[in-house]
Amino acid sequence: RPVRCRDPIGDVATIEYVLGDITEQEVDVIVNAANSSLLGGGGVDGAIHRKGGPEILAACRELRAGHYGGGLKTGQAVATTAGRLRARWVVHTVGPVWSATEDRSQLLTDCHRNALRVAAELQARTIAFPAISTGIYRWPVEDASRIARAAVQNAPVELVRFVLFDQRTYDAFARP
Numbered sequence: 592r593p594v595r596c597r598d599p600i601g602d603v604a605t606i607e608y609v610l611g612d613i614t615e616q617e618v619d620v621i622v623n624a625a626n627s628s629l630l631g632g633g634g635v636d637g638a639i640h641r642k643g644g645p646e647i648l649a650a651c652r653e654l655r656a657g658h659y660g661g662g663l664k665t666g667q668a669v670a671t672t673a674g675r676l677r678a679r680w681v682v683h684t685v686g687p688v689w690s691a692t693e694d695r696s697q698l699l700t701d702c703h704r705n706a707l708r709v710a711a712e713l714q715a716r717t718i719a720f721p722a723i724s725t726g727i728y729r730w731p732v733e734d735a736s737r738i739a740r741a742a743v744q745n746a747p748v749e750l751v752r753f754v755l756f757d758q759r760t761y762d763a764f765a766r767p
């Protein structure tokens with residue numbers, strides 16, 4: 592049985608930025624900015640469930656019936672099928688809600704790191720992230736982009752693609 596093995600030394604993930612819709616990405620994993628219920632919401636979450644079809648929600652309900660009875664905690668990540676999407680898996684993670692009084696950046700880092708860890712466990716090679724927490728959770732985009740970009744350094748995959756939905760968010764992420 593052939594064993595594929597990557598040289599762990601000097602093996603750096605490509606990081607790219609695209610303006611677009613994450614539901615259309617042809618990658619192994621797309622990351623969902625979910626909420627802790629795992630049962631759907633607005634923004635990216637709504638789009639993923641709408642385009643991916645009922646199979647994703649069914650898988651989320653199973654998670655809630657099993658190990659994730661209390662929902663998914665902020666910063667954690669868990670995989671499901673990607674249903675009808677072109678990706679193979681959706682990795683759901685819950686971003687922190689922005690706070691002006693409390694520094695929650697470690698939780699935003701955790702989202703990215705845990706999503707990458709789950710992707711690596713699935714032997715995924717390519718992964719797409721949205722701008723987690725910058726929508727309904729109101730995190731300022733410049734700050735979120737700095738945290739997200741730092742969090743995917745040394746990612747255990749070949750390609751990390753940030754998929755940004757509007758020009759302002761794209762500019763924040765893609766700036767040199």
Ligand code: ADP
Binds near residue numbers: 625
């Ligand atoms: P959160 O609750 O973590 O803030 P949102 O889904 O509300 O998550 O927003 C996160 C980011 O994803 C925002 O920048 C939003 O504009 C963007 N977004 C919304 N829909 C899509 C989509 N289909 N593809 C990529 N990004 C999207």
